[in-house]
Amino acid sequence: MADPNNKDDELAGTEQPFVEHLIELRNRLLYAIYGIAVVALALAFFPGPDGLLNFVAEPIRAHMPPDSKLIAVDVFSPFFIPLKVLMMVAVLGALPWIMYQMWAFVAPGLYAHEKRFALPLIVFGSFLAYCGIAFVQFFVLDKMFTFIQHFTPASVAATPDVASYVQAILSLYLAFALAFQVPIVVMLLVRFEMVTIEKLKSFRGYFIVLAFVIAAIVTPPDVLSQLALAIPMCLLYEVGILGSRWFVRISKAPEEGEQEAS
Template sequence: MTVEKEDELAGTEQPFVSHLIELRDRLLKAVYGLAVAVAALAIWPGASGLIDFLAQPIRAHMPVDAKLIAVGVFSPFFIPLKVLLMAAMLLALPWLLYQAWAFVAPGLYSHEKRFALPLIFFGSLLAYAGIAFVQLFVLDRMFAFIQAMTPASVAATPDIASYVEAILGLYIAFSLAFQVPIVVVLLVKVGMVTVEQLVTFRSYFIVVAFVVSALITPPDVVSMLALAIPMCLLYEIGIMATKLFIKPKRVEAETEA
């Protein structure tokens, strides 16, 4: 005789208006957190300091007195403001993700809640790691390669708008690519794949990683390898994490029973 497990979410339904009010409150809290991050970064290091920080990798491979140029009339104003807002979103990322989780948490089971917070923490950590990897490793080698391939008769003085757009694109690409372990763990957790299938798919993932890297990175070998190789390593880390932290469905069901 099997005993049906009582649904812990039974009777917790709320009216639609209550969900809208909760959504409004969470959005306001997210905006407040973002505003605090903007104010903090505006005080230090400031928009100009952020631009100087972003320009360091390419300035290291330019002549000493060379500077980035601003072609657009309003670029000297809007580009630092854009960088400030993007940096504030990055700084407030854990808070923003937490507000999203807090909104959906009432509709989650207890085991799902226990699984969500570590995902927010490690997801934010991996995003920061991807951006730091770009800033500290990829850009220096990428610009060294580009400058080495630049003819002597050409002065490489990029426009600040196109430069910031390219750097932010790399930040987003690497921060998303570094989420590979999270995606792998989630796929196993929801039962879409098994660890054995992930191991079998390893060789195909290597090909996918190099194709994706070639599509979303600049047309140079350095940045492509700098994205593809970490993706492959993170895929292996994801497989090891599933073996350590994800119970097989049969064992999990027996534990819950």
């Protein structure tokens, strides 16, 4: 926070009234919504709601009999589910823009050395979220449905409901996108001195247990999906520990560097 009595404080005198903060927040929210609308409009033309739904449903359709289709139990599902998928993909496509609006809202209250690492963190966080979602789409779902199909009795015909399927994969997308943010969380905890690297290393065993507990809660009740979430979380925890030293060094305030040098 800026100190108005400190002439060396680069944020001194930049405070704004609360109403102006609310106006700025409203503007940033509107910019984010505009970005989502632009992406949604583009996706509506190509590949279109049907194309997006076919792409999202491909992992489960690959494990269904040829020419079989997902069913719509609810009378309005054929209309609303493609639109829901369209908006879901639009939000994901506009994620870097949304994250930028969040950064732009808080940027005036950040020091210059904080701004240098804030934007790269946003880019890195968006990249990790995309990696988590892609991991679900191209690996987890295929293995999960293979596992489920292996235990499906021959007398049972699997005719999944499209609404429940979309809801299930939305939950998986969100779970993996958040789980893949582990390195960001670890580096920020170290940067703001909430925990030390040595403490993180000693906590490693507990984190492994925590990762498997989280995976058991947020994933379907099959071993493969739980392993597919827990193992990347453990690996990303190590990535966070390795990156913490570098992140702390490049994000130090000038006065902190001078104190260490002296």
